[in-house]
Each structure stands twice: as C-alpha cells, then as structure tokens.
Amino acid sequence: MGFGSSFLDLARAQTSKMSPGLRDDMEVGSSSDGEIRQASSPLGGKFLVMASTVLFLAAFMLGACAALLFQSSLHSSPHTRLRALGTTAQLGEAPEAPAAPVLPGLGVTGLPGNPKLYGKIPEKTIWFYYDKGFDPMPSRIVDLCIQSFCANNPDWNFEFVSDSNLLDYVSADMLPSAFWTWHQPANKKDMVMANLLALYGGVAVDSTIINFKSLNGLWQKMLQDGADAVIYWYRLVEPWGAPDSAAVWSFMARRDTGIFRRYAQDIKANFGDVLDVSQAGGNPYLAFGSGSLEPIMVEVNASLPLCMNDPTLTEYNKQRCATSAAKYHAARNGNLNNTKVILLDPNDRHSGPQLNIWKPLCINMAGDCPTPTRQNSAGLWQEYEDRKSNPYFTMIKLFARGGTFAQTHPELLLQKNMEENIFSEWFKAAGLEPDQPSRCKAKMERQETN
Known part of the structure; x- marks a missing residue:
C-alpha cells in the first residue's frame, strides 16, 4: 500500500x-426504533x-x-x-542587511581598520618615532644622528612619526587603549615600531644612532636571501652581560612580515590594554621589546642563545631575563620554516654597531665628562677603525641619549677644527659639516606637505 x-x-x-x-x-x-x-x-x-x-x-x-x-x-x-x-x-523576500559602520578612530579610508596612509608608503622607508615630535628636535645629538641617515640614504623615503600624526599610519585598534597615557617613551616606541614594520616594512631605528653608509647593502642582502627581516641578536658571536636578547633599537623588515604582526599583537595580548609591565616577569624596560620578541624568535629557531640560558650572567641580571620564551614554547615543537631571518650580533668585532662606548662617552655617569678624544679613548677609536671598512658596518648605537658629554656639551658634537673630538670625527665621517643646513630639511618639508 x-x-x-x-x-x-x-x-x-x-x-x-x-x-x-x-x-x-x-x-x-x-431512528433507533425504525419508525421514522x-x-x-x-x-x-x-x-x-x-x-x-x-x-x-x-x-x-x-x-x-x-x-x-x-x-x-x-x-x-x-x-x-x-x-x-x-x-x-x-529572491528579495528579506530586507538587505545594513552596511557595516566605520567606527571612529579606525581610519578614514572608508574601510574599517585601515589608516590614512596604508598602501601609500614605499617599503624602502626609514622610520623615526618620538612621542613629542621632531619640530623642534629633542636635542642636538638626536638632530645630528637623524641627519646622518638623511645624508647617507638619499634614495630612501623618510617618515617622522609622533603622537600627533600616529593615527595617519596605524589604526587606533592596533594600539592598547592606555597607549596615550603611557609615559615611558621606550615602551611606546617599541609598540609603534612593531606596527609600522608590520604594515609597511622598512627600517625602524632609534634616533641616537650615527649612520655612516647607505643601508642599501644590507637591504639587498635581505632581498637576495629571501629573508623577511634583519634582526640584531645578542650572544650569537660575542658574550653579553645584560638581560636583553634582541636589539630593539634597529630592525629591518619586509612589509607584512608575520614576525612583526605577531610582535605587535603579542604586546597587547601579553600585557593587556593597561600595559602592565609588571607581568613581563623580567626587566620592565625590555618588556615590550626583547621580552616580547624572544618567544616569537624561539619558535623560528629554538637553539637561539637567550638571556635565561646564559651561564655567565650575574644573578641580578638573570632575574631580569625575560621568562616568556620558556613559558610559551612547547619543547617538542619543530622550528617554523615559513619565515627566514638574518641575524647579526651587535657586538661582532668586525661589523657590529655596538662599541665599548660606556666609559669614554660617560654613559650613565654623573658629573662632568672630558671630551672623548683619540688619545683618552684609544680603545674605542680602534674598535671603530677595525669595523669601518666592512660593508655591513653601517652605524654606531649611542645609549643613554649619547652619554653625559653629549648632553652637557651639545655645541662640541660637530666642530670644524676639533679633529681629536671623537663625536666630531664620527659625524664628519657620516657626511655632515658644521655650517651646512640640515640634511633632513627637504625630507621633513615633503612630509609636511603630503
């Protein structure tokens, strides 16, 4: 059926x-009776x-x-x-869903999350960030250091980023909500540079570095090797007694590099919108820099030398090492093979940008500092001489705002007739002259008109 x-x-x-x-x-x-x-x-x-x-x-x-x-x-x-x-x-039987709104602070391109200048910055860009801006320059040493980059890299684009124009480059949702109230410039710089490199690529450097020659050689090396980034990493060649592993004062990267996208995201994820550096488990000054990069780089190469594994460190510095690398890495995981990084040792005696400047330049020393000369700073000068002909020696990193001498005698940093002054010698070797107008003037004016 x-x-x-x-x-x-x-x-x-x-x-x-x-x-x-x-x-x-x-x-x-x-009827029941049949009558009807x-x-x-x-x-x-x-x-x-x-x-x-x-x-x-x-x-x-x-x-x-x-x-x-x-x-x-x-x-x-x-x-x-x-x-x-x-x-x-x-079939048209249901009403169309409304378009997604463009949220305030997420960009002005019409697409949520895209900053104003996204897609308009060339990859070969040198980035400088100072929260209060560069007009006027923060100091004489910063002015001369930035000019050295302008003098030696005429074919590069330059971007000078401050808190006043930051949202032209990065979206508000890429920054922790407490970013604008954060008072540690070094941590703010680490956050900003991570996002800038993630979006645009280029070279992110501190404004207290003297640049002696073009960055094109290292840039071409990165491209030829098919690498995503160039990172200075301590302990690769020479010992290092401080708690950091990555040198956060100079990064080179291709645009849209996964390392720096994760680096920027991890700062927010690990420390939250309040930027609580006490969660770093190490040195708070390095929390958003080396401390956040270590767990990422360990996934790329688990055999990298780290602060926490250095047997030569003092107990004090061991306590300041980042702990996140060991905490977030599963020992049985293999190295990631979807990224390639060129690693250089900052203290390499042949090409490293970090010289033994501490005593000659009176780094973190109180009181007056004598003029550093070839005679009283012979060891430092020899380190420079040993490196300067190497094609990958492009710069010298100055710490603590250049040291006591640079802060107390800014007028002596570049002098016509002071050949024995190491600072003056270095800036002249970088292509600067005392009576010249700023080598960055045209680049800064171009940025202001765009």
Missing part, C-alpha cells in the same frame, strides 16, 4: 469516527459528505506539513538554514 492510499484510508476512518450516521449509502435520520426512516437525495447527500471529507483532508494535510517542517528545522544543520536564508535574500 502506497503513501497516498494509506493516507486516504486514514481519512475515511477519521470521518467515520466523527460522523457515525454517515455511510456509503448516504442514509441519514434513521428518511433517505436523503443521492446528489445532495453525496455533495455534503464529499465537502466534509475534503475539508478534513485539507486540514489534516496542513497539520502534517507543519509538523514535518518543524521536525526538519530541529534536525537540519545550521548551514542548511543559512543556505535557505541566503536563497530568500537573493
């Missing part, structure tokens, strides 16, 4: 139960019975369909229901 015949039989049975006096011979009104017996008209009786049956069948079928649809909606997958909704929308 098919579904149709069984359905009709069920309908007949239900009809008989509801109206016992209705039979196939259409007799109605028969009236047979209806064959046509009228049949019409009445057929109408009742049709109405009942219609009601029954509607109920059955509703039950089937309800059961289908309960047991069908969400994807099936979504496809049905999509079909309805295509």
Whole structure:
C-alpha cells in the first residue's frame, strides 16, 4: 500500500469516527426504533459528505506539513538554514542587511581598520618615532644622528612619526587603549615600531644612532636571501652581560612580515590594554621589546642563545631575563620554516654597531665628562677603525641619549677644527659639516606637505 492510499484510508476512518450516521449509502435520520426512516437525495447527500471529507483532508494535510517542517528545522544543520536564508535574500523576500559602520578612530579610508596612509608608503622607508615630535628636535645629538641617515640614504623615503600624526599610519585598534597615557617613551616606541614594520616594512631605528653608509647593502642582502627581516641578536658571536636578547633599537623588515604582526599583537595580548609591565616577569624596560620578541624568535629557531640560558650572567641580571620564551614554547615543537631571518650580533668585532662606548662617552655617569678624544679613548677609536671598512658596518648605537658629554656639551658634537673630538670625527665621517643646513630639511618639508 502506497503513501497516498494509506493516507486516504486514514481519512475515511477519521470521518467515520466523527460522523457515525454517515455511510456509503448516504442514509441519514434513521431512528433507533425504525419508525421514522428518511433517505436523503443521492446528489445532495453525496455533495455534503464529499465537502466534509475534503475539508478534513485539507486540514489534516496542513497539520502534517507543519509538523514535518518543524521536525526538519530541529534536525537540519545550521548551514542548511543559512543556505535557505541566503536563497530568500537573493529572491528579495528579506530586507538587505545594513552596511557595516566605520567606527571612529579606525581610519578614514572608508574601510574599517585601515589608516590614512596604508598602501601609500614605499617599503624602502626609514622610520623615526618620538612621542613629542621632531619640530623642534629633542636635542642636538638626536638632530645630528637623524641627519646622518638623511645624508647617507638619499634614495630612501623618510617618515617622522609622533603622537600627533600616529593615527595617519596605524589604526587606533592596533594600539592598547592606555597607549596615550603611557609615559615611558621606550615602551611606546617599541609598540609603534612593531606596527609600522608590520604594515609597511622598512627600517625602524632609534634616533641616537650615527649612520655612516647607505643601508642599501644590507637591504639587498635581505632581498637576495629571501629573508623577511634583519634582526640584531645578542650572544650569537660575542658574550653579553645584560638581560636583553634582541636589539630593539634597529630592525629591518619586509612589509607584512608575520614576525612583526605577531610582535605587535603579542604586546597587547601579553600585557593587556593597561600595559602592565609588571607581568613581563623580567626587566620592565625590555618588556615590550626583547621580552616580547624572544618567544616569537624561539619558535623560528629554538637553539637561539637567550638571556635565561646564559651561564655567565650575574644573578641580578638573570632575574631580569625575560621568562616568556620558556613559558610559551612547547619543547617538542619543530622550528617554523615559513619565515627566514638574518641575524647579526651587535657586538661582532668586525661589523657590529655596538662599541665599548660606556666609559669614554660617560654613559650613565654623573658629573662632568672630558671630551672623548683619540688619545683618552684609544680603545674605542680602534674598535671603530677595525669595523669601518666592512660593508655591513653601517652605524654606531649611542645609549643613554649619547652619554653625559653629549648632553652637557651639545655645541662640541660637530666642530670644524676639533679633529681629536671623537663625536666630531664620527659625524664628519657620516657626511655632515658644521655650517651646512640640515640634511633632513627637504625630507621633513615633503612630509609636511603630503
């Protein structure tokens, strides 16, 4: 018996139960005692019975369909229901969803999250950041250091970023909400530079570095090797007694590099919107720099030398090492092979940009500092001489704002007739002259007009 015949039989049975006096011979009104017996008209009786049956069948079928649809909606997958909704929308039976709003502070390009200058900055860009800006320059030493980059890299684009123009380059949602109230410039710089390199690529450097030759050689090396970034990493060649592993004062990277995207994201993820550096578990000054990069680089190469594994460190510096690398790395994980990084040791005696400047330049020393000369700083000068012909020796990093001498005698940093002054010698070797206008003037004016 098919579904149709069984359905009709069920309908007949239900009809008989509801109206016992209705039979196939259409007799109605028969009394129990047989005294009154009236047979209806064959046509009228049949019409009445057929109408009742049709109405009942219609009601029954509607109920059955509703039950089937309800059961289908309960047991069908969400994807099936979504496809049905999509079909309805295509037929115009449902109203169109409103366009996603552009949230305030997420860019002005019409696309949420895209900053104003995204897609407009060339990859070969040298980035400088100072929260209060570069007009006027923060100090004489910063002015001369930045000019050295302008003098030796005329074919590079330059961007001078401060808090006043930062949202032209990065979106507000890329920064922790407490960023604008944070008072440690070094931590702010680490956050900003990570985002700038993630979006645009280029070279992010501190403004207290003297640049002696073009960065093109190292840039071309990175491109030829198919590398994503060039990072200075301590302990690769020479020992290092401080708690940092990555030198956060100079990074070179291709645009959209995963290392720096994760670096920027991890700062927010690890420390939260309040930028609580106490969670770093090491040196708070390095929390957003070396401390955040270590766990990323360990995934690329688990055998990299780290602060926490250095047996030569004092107990004091061991306590200041970042702990995040060991905490977030599963020992059984293999090295990532989807990224390539060129690593250089900052203290490399042949090409490293970090010289033994501490005593000659009076780094972190109180009181007056004598003029550093070739005679009283012979060891420092020899380190410079040993490196200067190496094509990968491009700069010298100055710490603590250049040291006591640079801060107390800014007028002596570049002098015409002071050949024995190491600072003056270095800036002249970098292509600067005392009476020249700023080598960055044109680049800064171009940025202001754009």
